[in-house]
Every structure is written in C-alpha cells, then in structure tokens.
Amino acid sequence: MPVDSSILVKNYLIAALPKKEIARLEHKFEKVSFKLGDVLYESGDLIDYAYFPLTSIISMLYVMENGATAEIGIVGNDGLIGVSLFMGGETTTSRAIVQSAGEAVRMTVSDLKAEFKRGEEFQDLMLRYTQAMMTQISQTAVCNRLHSVDQQLCRWILLSHDRLESDALVMTHDLISNMLGVRREGVTMAARKLAKRKLITNNRGTITVIDRKGLEHAVCECYKVVNDEYNRLLSRGISRTFG
Amino acid sequence: MHDNIDPHRSNKFLSALPKREHERLLPHLEICDLNFGDILFEPDDLIEHVYFPVSGIVSLISLATGHAKISIGMIGKEGIVGLPVYLGSSRAQRSAVVHGAGKALRMKSVDLLNICELGGVFPSLLNRFTNLFITSLSQILICTRFHGIELRLVCWLLMAQDKLDNDRLQITQGALSCALGVRREAVTKAIGNLQQQRLIDYNRGTLEVVDRSRLEAAACPCYAVVKAAEKEYINQFA
Numbered sequence: 033m034p035v036d037s038s039i040l041v042k043n044y045l046i047a048a049l050p051k052k053e054i055a056r057l058e059h060k061f062e063k064v065s066f067k068l069g070d071v072l073y074e075s076g077d078l079i080d081y082a083y084f085p086l087t088s089i090i091s092m093l094y095v096m097e098n099g100a101t102a103e104i105g106i107v108g109n110d111g112l113i114g115v116s117l118f119m120g121g122e123t124t125t126s127r128a129i130v131q132s133a134g135e136a137v138r139m140t141v142s143d144l145k146a147e148f149k150r151g152e153e154f155q156d157l158m159l160r161y162t163q164a165m166m167t168q169i170s171q172t173a174v175c176n177r178l179h180s181v182d183q184q185l186c187r188w189i190l191l192s193h194d195r196l197e198s199d200a201l202v203m204t205h206d207l208i209s210n211m212l213g214v215r216r217e218g219v220t221m222a223a224r225k226l227a228k229r230k231l232i233t234n235n236r237g238t239i240t241v242i243d244r245k246g247l248e249h250a251v252c253e254c255y256k257v258v259n260d261e262y263n264r265l266l267s268r269g270i271s272r273t274f275g
Numbered sequence: 276m277h278d279n280i281d282p283h284r285s286n287k288f289l290s291a292l293p294k295r296e297h298e299r300l301l302p303h304l305e306i307c308d309l310n311f312g313d314i315l316f317e318p319d320d321l322i323e324h325v326y327f328p329v330s331g332i333v334s335l336i337s338l339a340t341g342h343a344k345i346s347i348g349m350i351g352k353e354g355i356v357g358l359p360v361y362l363g364s365s366r367a368q369r370s371a372v373v374h375g376a377g378k379a380l381r382m383k384s385v386d387l388l389n390i391c392e393l394g395g396v397f398p399s400l401l402n403r404f405t406n407l408f409i410t411s412l413s414q415i416l417i418c419t420r421f422h423g424i425e426l427r428l429v430c431w432l433l434m435a436q437d438k439l440d441n442d443r444l445q446i447t448q449g450a451l452s453c454a455l456g457v458r459r460e461a462v463t464k465a466i467g468n469l470q471q472q473r474l475i476d477y478n479r480g481t482l483e484v485v486d487r488s489r490l491e492a493a494a495c496p497c498y499a500v501v502k503a504a505e506k507e508y509i510n511q512f513a
Contacts, residue, residue: 264364
C-alpha cells in the first residue's frame with residue numbers, strides 16, 4: 033500500500049530529509065505491519081528490501097554457528113534495517129527479528145542503492161546513520177564485556193522505550209535472554225531487581241517503565257554514549273530525555 | 276625491512292585504486308612511522324588525519340568508566356584508520372593505538388572528504404571497508420560475549436599475524452590486556468597455557484607463533500568468520 037509523507041516522517045531518518053526529497057521518494061515506499069517475533073530475514077539471506085520502522089522495533093541478532101544469539105543493535109523509528117546494502121553487501125550477517133510489533137515502511141534494495149548513488153542528502157544521512165549504528169554495536173560489545181546483566185537490561189529497556197510510543201514493552205524473558213545473550217534466569221533476576229526498586233513493573237510478558245528518571249540513573253554510561261552519538265550525527269535526538 | 280617495500284602497493288586499499296585515482300591521492304599522502312604504543316587519536320579529539328597502514332597494527336580501543344578498556348577493532352594493511360571521518364563524524368569516539376609497529380601513509384581528513392566528493396572507486400572502497408568493519412565488529416561482540424580469554428587470545432594472535440605477515444609480534448602483556456579487555460594476570464595465564472601446548476613462545480615482549488596450523492585448530496569459529504569476510508573484501512579488489 034503506497035504511503036504519504038505524513039506517515040513517512042514518523043521515521044526520524046526520513047524526516048531528516050528535505051521536504052522535496054521526501055515527496056520525490058514517497059511512491060517508492062510501501063507500508064508493512066509486523067507481529068512480535070516476525071523474522072524479516074535470516075543471516076546470510078539475499079535481501080529484497082530495506083526497512084524503515086515507524087512504530088515497530090527490530091532487533092539485529094548475530095547468530096553463531098551453534099545457534100546461540102546475541103543482539104548487536106536495535107532499530108526503531110530512528111533508523112533503518114539494511115545498512116550493509118548500500119555498503120556494497122548483498123546479504124547481512126545478522127538476523128532481523130521484530131522485537132516490538134508495529135509498522136514500518138520498506139523500499140526495494142535497487143531503489144535504496146539508486147538513491148544512495150545519487151549522492152546528496154540521502155547518502156550523507158545514510159553514512160551518518162551507519163556511524164551511529166557502528167557506535168551502537170561497539171558500545172553493546174563494551175557493555176556485554178564490562179557491565180552487569182542488571183545494567184545491560186536497563187540499557188536495553190531505555191533504548192527500547194525511546195523507540196516506543198507507549199511505556200509498555202511486550203516482551204518475554206526468553207526473547208530478552210536471546211537478545212542480551214544471557215540465560216533467562218539472569219534476565220528474570222535482573223527484572224525482579226528493577227521491579228523491586230520500582231523502576232519498572234514486570235508481569236505476563238510485559239515490562240512497563242514507571243520511573244524513567246530512575247532507570248537513567250541506574251543505567252551504565254553505554255546508553256548515553258549511544259544516544260549522544262545519535263543526537264550529534266542525526267541532529268534530532270530520539271531519547272525521551274537526553275534529546 | 277620496511278624500506279624495501281612500496282608503501283602504495285602494500286596497503287590493499289590504495290593498491291586497489293585505478294591508476295588515475297591513485298595519482299590524484301599521491302600529493303596528499305605522506306609516510307609516517309607507527310611506533311608501538313603511539314596514540315593516533317583519542318576520544319573527543321578531532322581526527323585530523325586518516326591512516327592507511329602499510330605494515331603494523333592499529334587497535335581501536337574503547338574506554339569505559341573505571342578505566343576498563345577493550346579493543347573493538349584491529350586494522351592493518353587491508354584498511355584505513357579514521358573511517359568515522361568518511362561517515363560524517365570527525366570527532367573520535369575511540370582511541371586508535373598502535374599495537375604492532377610499522378608504517379602508514381596518512382592524509383588530512385579534509386583531503387579525504389574532498390577526494391570522496393570527486394566520486395570514482397575510492398568511496399565505494401570505503402563503503403566495502405565499512406561493511407567489513409561492521410562484520411568484524413559484530414564478531415568481536417559475539418566473541419567477547421561467549422568465549423573465554425584463551426580462545427580470544429588465539430583469535431587475536433591469528434588476526435595479528437595475518438596483518439603483519441610475520442611469525443613474531445612485539446607486544447607487551449599490558450597491551451594485550453588492553454586489547455582483550457581482561458586483567459593482565461589473565462593474559463599471563465592464557466599465554467602460559469598456549470606456551471605449554473607449544474603453540475606460541477613468549478619471551479621479553481616478543482610473541483612468536485610456533486605452530487600456526489595447530490593454533491588455527493584451537494581458535495573459536497570467530498576467526499574463520501572474520502577471515503572469510505576479509506578474503507571476500509580483498510577479492511573484490513582483484
């Protein structure tokens with residue numbers, strides 16, 4: 033289904049383009065809806081579309097040979113899934129899975145590449161987004177190595193919360209455990225601690241943020257490093273507070 | 276040994292450029308030494324130069340509160356140090372530290388951007404290197420998450436050796452502890468174990484790979500994944 037620009041600008045990357053560019057691109061986008069757990073593509077798949085989330089959140093999971101996974105980044109209304117495409121790759125090394133149900137718009141790979149090749153604002157924006165994404169991946173690596181599961185969960189909740197319209201994250205501990213690459217019991221323990229401190233409520237597969245400030249206080253610096261870089265490079269903050 | 280090599284042919288990136296584009300770059304390139312421990316830039320520095328290593332290794336080091344450090348990338352003659360400049364961010368987020376002495380050709384960041392404006396093969400090589408870097412970054416994330424210090428040390432050594440084309444590596448345990456994000460004692464222990472298995476030899480800051488094929492067999496799958504991605508990247512130039 034074709035889309036008009038009033039919907040497209042829900043994605044901050046698209047919104048950062050000049051109005052006439054958005055108008056020119058309008059007919060190249062198509063709207064799609066995702067359910068929790070939908071897989072956009074598997075690692076190694078040939079890719080047909082790049083996705084720009086509007087209300088959905090997509091998790092990029094790196095899959096190891098033995099099937100173990102860990103999240104390398106999350107993408108919501110701040111970005112796109114498909115960076116490797118304009119960087120000359122045909123496939124991707126990660127699985128893209130829906131972490132929060134909602135909508136996205138998509139563009140064919142050939143359109144995306146053609147737009148990137150034109151140069152101008154679109155290309156600049158894609159490059160800066162790539163840098164922001166690389167910051168997210170490397171900071172996730174740092175966080176994995178140096179910070180506790182509690183802090184990692186905090187970071188993950190805040191990054192997700194920034195990309196959601198509501199305060200509720202519909203999410204099982206199993207899924208979170210896949211994403212953070214830690215055991216489910218570890219996630220459950222950490223969530224309990226955050227609930228006990230009255231930062232979140234946590235029941236029946238839903239985590240609800242009740243004290244945003246408190247979470248920001250509890251989180252490691254990784255959250256801010258990632259956010260600052262997004263703000264600096266994409267000029268419009270996505271964080272609900274630091275922006 | 277470095278004096279005999281043609282630096283422009285040694286960096287895969289530069290050698291992949293068509294003659295005309297290479298000539299365009301020449302006036303902007305100057306050769307410089309990479310001395311062990313040199314810091315090319317640090318977080319919040321303006322990145323004034325980008326470096327094309329000809330030999331040696333540059334590690335990208337991330338610093339977290341409490342002075343914990345961890346390497347998130349290792350760049351040698353296949354690539355360029357200072358990629359964020361191309362991606363629109365000339366302020367450094369990580370430190371770039373020389374972990375293997377050598378030489379590099381360097382260029383002012385502003386010249387890099389001007390040359391990119393001219394189009395041609397150069398920017399598309401940068402894109403491909405970016406893609407390679409993202410793959411190895413993701414693999415480092417996985418490796419640090421799931422693998423023990425010994426496996427990670429093996430992985431690091433194999434990659435370092437590939438970049439250096441040399442069985443001997445001058446590196447301190449302090450630098451290894453910084454690269455792997457673990458305490459120095461853990462590095463000492465891992466080196467001891469590998470030495471006992473006669474895979475490597477370590478003596479006064481010189482690390483020598485004794486049995487490359489057995490070392491490869493001892494590595495986690497991460498090494499093979501990064502190696503394959505690197506091969507694909509270099510084959511694109513052929």
